[in-house]
Amino acid sequence: MEQALRDRFRTELNAAQFEAVFHDDGPLLVIAGAGSGKTRTLTYRAARLVEEGHPPESILLLTFTRKAAGEMLQRASQLLDARCHQIAGGTFHSFANTILKRYAAALNFPNGYTIIDRPDAESLIGYIVKENMDAPKLGAFPRKKTLADIYSKMANKDAPLEDILDMEYPHFLPHLDALREIQDAYTDMKKQQALMDYDDLLNNLWLLLDQHPAIRERLTARYRHIMVDEYQDTNRVQARIVQLLAGNHHNIMVVGDDSQSIYSFRGADFRNIMDFPSLFPDTRLITLEENYRSAEPILALTNRLIDQAIEKYPKTLFSNRGGSNSPQLIHTGSENSQSRFIVDKIMALADQGIPFSDIAVLFRAGFHAFDLEVELTREGISYVKYGGFKFMESAHIKDMLAYLRILCNPYDRLSWVRILLQINKIGPKSAQTLYDHICRQKQGLRGFLEDQSKLATKPDVQRLKDVLATIDDATLSPGGQGEHILAYYLPILKQRFDDYPKRTRDLEQLLAILETYESLESFLEDMTLEPPTTTVSGAFGTVGDREDHLVLSTVHSAKGLEWHTVFILWALDGRFPSLMATENDGQLDEELRLMYVASTRAREQLYFMCPGQVYDRMSGMLLSQPSRFLADLPEGILERHAGNLW
DNA sequence: AACCAAAAGTTTTTT
DNA sequence: ACTTTTGGTT
Numbered sequence: 001m002e003q004a005l006r007d008r009f010r011t012e013l014n015a016a017q018f019e020a021v022f023h024d025d026g027p028l029l030v031i032a033g034a035g036s037g038k039t040r041t042l043t044y045r046a047a048r049l050v051e052e053g054h055p056p057e058s059i060l061l062l063t064f065t066r067k068a069a070g071e072m073l074q075r076a077s078q079l080l081d082a083r084c085h086q087i088a089g090g091t092f093h094s095f096a097n098t099i100l101k102r103y104a105a106a107l108n109f110p111n112g113y114t115i116i117d118r119p120d121a122e123s124l125i126g127y128i129v130k131e132n133m134d135a136p137k138l139g140a141f142p143r144k145k146t147l148a149d150i151y152s153k154m155a156n157k158d159a160p161l162e163d164i165l166d167m168e169y170p171h172f173l174p175h176l177d178a179l180r181e182i183q184d185a186y187t188d189m190k191k192q193q194a195l196m197d198y199d200d201l202l203n204n205l206w207l208l209l210d211q212h213p214a215i216r217e218r219l220t221a222r223y224r225h226i227m228v229d230e231y232q233d234t235n236r237v238q239a240r241i242v243q244l245l246a247g248n249h250h251n252i253m254v255v256g257d258d259s260q261s262i263y264s265f266r267g268a269d270f271r272n273i274m275d276f277p278s279l280f281p282d283t284r285l286i287t288l289e290e291n292y293r294s295a296e297p298i299l300a301l302t303n304r305l306i307d308q309a310i311e312k313y314p315k316t317l318f319s320n321r322g323g324s325n326s327p328q329l330i331h332t333g334s335e336n337s338q339s340r341f342i343v344d345k346i347m348a349l350a351d352q353g354i355p356f357s358d359i360a361v362l363f364r365a366g367f368h369a370f371d372l373e374v375e376l377t378r379e380g381i382s383y384v385k386y387g388g389f390k391f392m393e394s395a396h397i398k399d400m401l402a403y404l405r406i407l408c409n410p411y412d413r414l415s416w417v418r419i420l421l422q423i424n425k426i427g428p429k430s431a432q433t434l435y436d437h438i439c440r441q442k443q444g445l446r447g448f449l450e451d452q453s454k455l456a457t458k459p460d461v462q463r464l465k466d467v468l469a470t471i472d473d474a475t476l477s478p479g480g481q482g483e484h485i486l487a488y489y490l491p492i493l494k495q496r497f498d499d500y501p502k503r504t505r506d507l508e509q510l511l512a513i514l515e516t517y518e519s520l521e522s523f524l525e526d527m528t529l530e531p532p533t534t535t536v537s538g539a540f541g542t543v544g545d546r547e548d549h550l551v552l553s554t555v556h557s558a559k560g561l562e563w564h565t566v567f568i569l570w571a572l573d574g575r576f577p578s579l580m581a582t583e584n585d586g587q588l589d590e591e592l593r594l595m596y597v598a599s600t601r602a603r604e605q606l607y608f609m610c611p612g613q614v615y616d617r618m619s620g621m622l623l624s625q626p627s628r629f630l631a632d633l634p635e636g637i638l639e640r641h642a643g644n645l646w
Numbered sequence: 647a648a649c650c651a652a653a654a655g656t657t658t659t660t661t
Numbered sequence: 662a663c664t665t666t667t668g669g670t671t
Contacts, residue, residue, distance in 0.1 A: 064661090065661090091661065092661080093661050094661090117661090118660085118661090143655090143656090143665075143666095144665095145656095145664095145665095198660090198661050199661090201661085202661090262659075263659080263660075263661095265658080265659060265660090266659085266660065266661080364658065364659075365657095365658045365659070366658085366659090367657090367658090367662095368658095387659080387660085388658095388659095390660090424648095425647090425648070425649095426648085427647055427648045427649080428647085428648085429647060429648085430647080430648090528661090529661070530661085531661095554658085554659065554660095555659080556658090556659045556660065557659090557660085578658060578659090580657090580658075581658085590659095594659080
């Protein structure tokens with residue numbers, strides 16, 4: 001490496017980081033505590049590999065979100081040069097999609113498959129239950145949402161149906177056989193219609209690597225250096241994929257922190273991190289324990305917090321930073337006084353010159369922030385909200401996407417039924433008849449356009465044919481297609497939703513995104529794999545990064561980020577930890593890690609908010625105690641104050 | 647067969 | 662508060 005750059009790296013990295021960055025070939029495990037410069041280490045290492053002559057496209061960087069990958073490559077480019085943008089990066093799911101698109105045929109799967117999201121999967125399962133299970137069901141039978149949950153857990157935890165039922169749904173054990181039947185039918189249905197759900201992407205990538213040595217070798221020859229971020233949140237399938245990708249070269253670096261594992265509900269297992277050295281026997285272990293983020297009093301609290309975990313691998317973060325502001329627990333009377341306290345504090349911080357974008361309010365669940373959102377809007381404070389409400393899953397967006405989806409995949413039953421049901425006097429039966437005709441014809445979209453049956457020649461159906469015929473035109477851009485669809489769909493929208501003005505704006509936003517794409521396929525893939533998840537002051541928008549917005553976020557979506565001041569909403573026992581998680585130690589530990597992730601986001605000031613006296617209607621309990629995780633912390637670590645007590 | 651209204655059951659986090 | 666299921670009417 002060029003000496004000047006090497007010197008620069010030496011001054012900008014600490015000893016442990018430097019060691020990791022300059023680690024050569026072979027397996028490397030980096031245990032990186034919160035705020036210890038994990039991202040920095042990854043970007044510097046990527047830049048270093050490129051600088052030393054490794055072709056950027058031979059480096060694979062797997063991260064938790066595509067945004068994280070993009071930011072890392074951006075930073076690496078600034079460090080070195082634009083070559084770093086050529087590094088292959090993304091999430092496990094998007095990487096799987098890239099590979100499967102090319103090799104799907106090897107798995108006897110059509111190349112032009114469609115990726116379905118969770119609600120789609122639920123609807124498909126719903127069809128199966130309705131059509132194949134006509135016998136009246138004895139006792140409580142799981143709803144389609146629960147069925148989708150169960151099947152997804154099986155895939156993510158790599159466990160048989162019995163085990164999942166035993167552990168989490170013992171009351172459904174009598175239906176074991178039926179559940180198995182439904183799952184088989186679901187698998188068949190996906191194959192017939194060329195559909196893959198999120199879990200299929202990972203599973204099929206693993207199958208491909210495992211059963212096709214020639215393809216595996218081609219891939220391991222292509223990706224000579226692999227780096228995986230947030231390794232504590234990978235599941236069994238992902239760990240096996242990593243193992244196969246490492247092939248014979250074993251140039252695999254994984255980075256993670258067992259204390260920040262917060263996705264076990266999705267099958268993630270932080271033991272993956274601990275098992276890594278036994279998977280790769282000559283693993284080098286580097287630990288990053290110096291925290292550069294948080295002021296001393298915050299670090300003192302977070303260290304005490306994570307000490308309470310029942311199962312843990314001890315480590316204590318240290319810092320050379322001073323700081324005088326102790327974390328505070330603020331008791332307020334009602335939910336609204338909690339919101340008012342935060343609004344007042346934010347105004348005061350703004351007066352001190354802290355930008356809104358350097359302040360965050362974090363919460364356990366999206367709806368916990370509703371009252372605060374009202375209050376912020378009233379005060380005219382603009383904010384961005386991450387997590388919670390899923391824009392892509394709202395009915396009008398899914399409607400719009402359905403029209404685009406049948407252009408890519410004319411046998412997509414879900415989308416056909418969805419758009420046919422919007423036509424007057426067409427219900428489930430007629431929709432099915434029309435769809436069956438399309439499948440029988442095997443002529444793609446023409447099967448519908450040229451259907452001359454009585455049903456298909458009704459004036460209302462004819463209007464749909466007309467618009468589909470117009471947009472089925474290779475010379476039209478995706479944006480142009482979208483405009484035609486919107487013109488057709490808007491009257492339907494007005495008839496079906498009384499809040500159509502808001503929804504119309506959403507659709508126009510979607511159209512604006514669509515216009516930035518060259519191909520419909522990649523638009524649809526992106527909308528499923530990495531959907532826009534933010535809302536700007538209540539209305540969805542392409543986030544103007546330049547603007548100075550306050551950040552509201554679920555703890556899960558706040559992963560990896562940091563702010564000057566952090567407020568944690570509802571640090572109330574029963575909310576955080578959630579009442580549902582207080583039954584067993586494993587779940588309780590995860591809630592604790594979640595609280596740990598939330599509090600380690602703060603650099604200078606940390607507030608826990610605790611409104612008293614909330615009635616929880618699900619359990620019938622009155623919640624009034626602060627979070628059990630905070631209860632035993634001494635006053636020197638956590639100051640208790642009364643906020644607004646009305 | 648489609649449509650509509652009333653009733654019942656659920657309630658986190660996300661690719 | 663919200664979605665999904667149900668039963669009854671057109």
